[in-house]
Every structure is written in C-alpha cells, then in structure tokens.
Amino acid sequence: MALYDIEVKRIDGTAGTLAPYRGRLLLVVNVASECGFTPQYEGLETLYRQYRGRGLVVLGFPCDQFGHQEPGTEAEIAAFCSARYDVTFPMFAKIEVNGDATHPLYRLLKAGAPGLLGTEAIKWNFTKFLVAPDGRVLKRYTPTDTPAAIEPDIVAHLPSAA
Numbered sequence: 001m002a003l004y005d006i007e008v009k010r011i012d013g014t015a016g017t018l019a020p021y022r023g024r025l026l027l028v029v030n031v032a033s034e035c036g037f038t039p040q041y042e043g044l045e046t047l048y049r050q051y052r053g054r055g056l057v058v059l060g061f062p063c064d065q066f067g068h069q070e071p072g073t074e075a076e077i078a079a080f081c082s083a084r085y086d087v088t089f090p091m092f093a094k095i096e097v098n099g100d101a102t103h104p105l106y107r108l109l110k111a112g113a114p115g116l117l118g119t120e121a122i123k124w125n126f127t128k129f130l131v132a133p134d135g136r137v138l139k140r141y142t143p144t145d146t147p148a149a150i151e152p153d154i155v156a157h158l159p160s161a162a
Contacts, residue, residue, distance in 0.1 A: 047151060
C-alpha cells in the first residue's frame with residue numbers, strides 16, 4: 001500500500017487518506033498527553049509554523065501503548081493540545097504503533113526506517129519519522145531527539161526560501 005492511500009481518521013472523527021499531504025515533507029509523530037516528552041508539542045508546533053509555507057506538515061498520531069500516557073478521548077486530546085500547546089498541525093485519532101493491531105501507516109514507516117539494530121518496534125511516544133514529498137521514509141528519530149535537534153534535517157529537505 002502506498003503512503004498516500006492509507007486511510008486515517010482525523011481527531012474530529014472525519015475519515016480520509018493521506019493523499020492531501022502528497023508533495024509535502026512530513027514529520028509523523030506518535031504523541032501522548034501525559035508523557036515526559038509531551039513538552040515536545042511546543043517544538044513540533046514551532047517547526048510547523050516556521051516551515052509549513054515551505055512544505056512541511058507535522059502529523060500527530062496519539063498512542064496509548066506506552067505506560068497508558070494517552071488515556072483521554074479524541075475530544076480530550078484535541079482540547080489539551082489546543083489549550084496547552086496551541087497545536088495547529090493536523091492531529092489524528094488514537095492508533096496503535098506496535099503489535100497485531102499496528103496501524104498501516106506505522107507498518108509502512110517502521111519498514112521504511114527500522115530502528116536500532118534493524119528492529120522495527122516503536123520504543124516510546126514521540127518517535128518521529130521524516131517522510132519525503134514522494135512518500136519515501138527518509139529517517140527515524142528517537143523520542144529523545146528534540147524537534148530543534150532535527151530541524152537541520154528538515155531544512156535540508158525543504159525547497160529554498162523565496
């Protein structure tokens with residue numbers, strides 16, 4: 001299955017595919033509201049606001065598979081992200097990133113950029129994947145890789161500023 005054909009559900013419940021993001025540089029992140037890395041929402045939003053005009057889209061996929069750190073409903077997650085971090089980048093419904101019920105997007109991402117020693121499993125919340133405008137998975141980042149630390153890679157894959 002091609003990346004842009006993958007079905008997703010927005011955090012507001014609307015269904016669609018990733019087709020609207022074709023031709024954009026994507027930063028896909030499994031997020032959680034009660035994680036030690038949750039403050040990275042601020043950095044992710046900063047990257048999105050700074051580079052969306054050049055083609056970057058941050059996509060947030062809440063996940064409750066790590067320490068029950070995303071216990072809320074989609075409405076609660078959306079309210080938290082808006083009130084606490086003024087998140088404006090696209091957010092999606094909760095998904096699983098590991099195990100038998102792994103979302104097809106994460107099956108593709110993990111196969112395209114395996115982790116340490118070739119393992120595919122996502123280790124924790126705020127694992128990030130950089131995806132080229134043509135849908136190729138470019139790189140995987142660990143939860144400890146901050147948005148600021150990966151900014152140079154993002155800039156390197158964006159068209160030059162006008």
